[in-house]
Amino acid sequence: MSQTLDTSASAEDITKPRDSLDRRLHGVLHRMPALSPLVVLVIACVVFAVANPRFIRPENLSILLQQAAVVGSLAVGQTLVILTAGIDLSVGAIMVLATLVMGKLAFGGMPDVVAFLIGFALAVAAAFLNGLLVTRIKLPPFIVTLGTLSVFTALALIYAQGQTITLNPGTFLTWSGTVIPIGRFGLTVGVLMMLLLYIGFAYALRQTAWGRHLYATGDDPEAARLAGVRTSRVLLSAYVVAGAVIGIAAWILVGRINGADPNAGLNANLESITAVVIGGTSLFGGRGVVVGSLIGALIVQVFDNGLALIGVNPNYQVLAVGVLVIVAVAADQWIRSVKS
């Protein structure tokens, strides 16, 4: 360390080094981690629009958004956890369990609102359990949630007893599936809920002390603790708040499939992580913006939708997303390496 210190402060002030393109790009990406995924999203949209004009039809874009709503919402909760340098492999399993509880209770005659609240509370409680295991027993988040992933998946299957629940559209529980026509666009209530989640958490992360403490804790937990941040509480709050977000995602899923199905959202655990990582949030914590995860979720959906429209084998979509994940993590490593 010591060699760099003596000179840099004084030398930097006097002779400002001419920024090379490489350094400037590094600086810009460092300040705006969601910029590169945004560029990828825009380019992908342009390419698919040129290849098949049906892609940019409002009807198609509406469907695309509706398809992205569930994973996009889950990714909000996942972002909170990943910002603390954690990971939650069980978000999808918790969501499915919550949808089954909501669906089954409502199907059994319970008022929708009560059924929703119970399912929602269950999601929060399940995430709280993850948080407790991480903060109190100090187990690695990966291991904790790998375990609870199996637990909650199994509980969902056991509770469902092989049934799929179908609910009537237009009720409180399926309200999130209601289409609101805006011109030729048809956005569902679920899409709007997802967008509200992004707006709310973009605000909370940027404008509140809680948000700053979340970043500081993910960045360097010991430094944050010594500076006076109650890191254990911040960490627990990230999981619990993620649980509330999962509860909302469950509501959106119920509206999307008009019911509950233990096999719906099987891949949502990993898809939410994919969205967050492609969105430029660092798996090492403390770096990233929540809107990046929306961009990440949209990129996955655009590839899915666009490649299908131009008649490419859907397996290539999976391949493309895999490549994107690796590129995103490599880019993050480069951005994190600060050359001062």
Add this chain to the structure above:
Amino acid sequence: MSEPVLQARGLAKTFGHVVGLDRVDLTLSAGEVLAVIGDNGAGKSTLIKCLSGAMVPDAGTISVEGRQVSFRTTQDARAAGIETVYQTLAVAPALDIASNLFLAREQRRPGVLGTVFRMLDTGAMKKQAKQRIDDLGITTLQNINQAVETLSGGQRQAVAVARAAAFGSKVVILDEPTAALGVRETGQVLRLIRDLRDRGLGVILISHNMPNVFEVADKIHIQRLGRRLGVITPRSHTPAEAVAIMTGAATLDPAQDADDLVDTPRNT
């Protein structure tokens, strides 16, 4: 000088079989720089962690201005007016300088925006951060919007020192504040320490650097193997003697313990 601003009696801390602190006493008066020296493993860091709330001692008492306190967290110590600059600096790399200065003591907007929406008053915090850095005469930090990770080691040190100096109302503790610094920056930190003392704060300085210690300290507390050997002054002993005592090559005559001297006149 009146009542000690910070006093510790019989502090003890063990880590399994390792004794970190063995019944250590410490007295710090307002307007005084107390250096704590000792070889590696002497218990310097453990001692200041107990005084700053980062660690809870197994036994012993701490009092601030005569009132007994019990620090469970660094927040408790901060509330009592004790600020600490840790050797690791305890700054969040991804946050900017202003955010680091106000980390865990953020200010919210007045009115509904602050109470209901918990909105931070970023503008006011930046303004105050700039003001305080200027007041402290720290010239190495120009742009308070810069992320700390883009700063040099010396600049990061300046951020940590500025944070402690800006908010410490009674005591500022510095753990090896000059270890990573060049000559010019070391001079700035030492000047800052004198400024704090002249403003009537008590300063505890942990350092290996004998020339620095003998330059700014009013008293020197010597630790060895977890125990307090005694307190000397830069006039009663030479740096070589201090090193000899702290390494066990020489012993300190109990009659020379400076803690027993009433009102030590300050060398100016």
